[in-house]
Amino acid sequence: MQVQIILGFALLACACAQVSQASYEERDSDHYKFAKPSRHPRDVTWDKKVGGGKVFGTLGNTDDSLFGKAGYKKDIFNDDRGILKGEAYGSRVLGASGDSSYFGGKLDWANANKNAEATLELTKQIGGRTNAAAAASKVWNFDKNTHLSAGGTVSQDLGRGKPDVGLAAKFEHIW
Template sequence: MFSTQIVLAFAVIVCAYAQVSLPPGYKEKYPDTYKFSKKVRYPRDVSWDTQVGHGKVFGTLGNDETSLYGKAGYKGDIFNDHRGVLKGEAYGSRVLGATGDTSHLGGKLDWSNAAKTADAALHVNKQFGGATSVSGSASKVWNLDKNTHLSAGGAISQDNFGHGRPDYSVGAKFQHDW
C-alpha cells in the first residue's frame, strides 16, 4: 500500500514537471490540433534521387492540405562533348484531390554549345484527358570583337498544341562596351 502511494506520488510529480514541446510556429499553423500531444508530426514529403547510368532517377511522394501527390522521372546527359551538352528529362506526376485527380507526362531537352554562346530548349507537357502544351526557345551570342557583342533569340509556346495560334517572341541586342 505504501509503495503504491510512493509510485502514484512520483507519477504525479513527473507529470507536473513534464513539458510538452511544440515546433516553432505549430500553434499558429495548426490552431485546432491538440496542443498537448507529445508527438507532433510535421507534414512531410518522401523524396529520392538515385544515380543510374549517365543520369538520375528522382521522385517525390507527399501531401498538402487538400491532396496527395507523386512525381517520378529520369534526367541525364544525352551527350557532353565537342557538340555541346544535351540534357534530357522525362517525368510523370499524379495528384489525388478532393476536387478531382490529374495525371501529367512531360519531358524536356536542353542544349548549349561547348563555347556557351548558344542554347536551345524544348519542353512538352501532356495532361491526361486534357491539352498538350509545348514551348521552345533558342538564343545565340556573337562576339564581334573584344568589346562588341550581338545577341538574338526567340521563343514559341502553345498551351493547347494544334489548336489556335502559338505565342511567339523574338529579341535582339547590340552591346558595345566603351
C-alpha cells in the same frame, strides 16, 4: 498505352529509389538542444543513379492535396558538339478541387562555350491537350565590351489555334 508506360516507369522509379532521412535529433542535436521540437518535413525526395542517368522523385502533400513527381534525367552527349540533356517526367496530384496527371519530356542543348542554347519540351495533361514548346538563344561577342544576344520562343497546344511566338534581342556595349 502511354499511361501504362508512365505508370510502369513511376513504379520502377519508386522501386529503385532508396529513401532515407536522418531524424532531427540525429542531424541537429547540438544546434537545436533548447528549441521546441519542429514539425517533421512532409515531402520525401530521392534521386539515384541508374543506367548512366538519374532517377528522381518527390512524394508529399500540402494542406489540401497529395502529390507525387518522378522522372529520369540523362546526359545524351557532352563533347565538342555541346551538351545535350534529356529528361522524362510525370506527376500526379490528388486534391479537393480535382485530380490531375501530367507527363512530359524535354531536351536541352548548349554549345561547348555556352553562348548558344536550345530547348524542346513536350507535355501532356491526361484528359487534356498536348503542348509543344521550343526556345533558342544565341550570344555574339563582337569584342570584349560589345555583345548582341537574341532569342525566341514558340509554344502551342497541338491541334488548337495559332502558336504563341516571342522574340527578343539585345545589343550591349560597355563603356
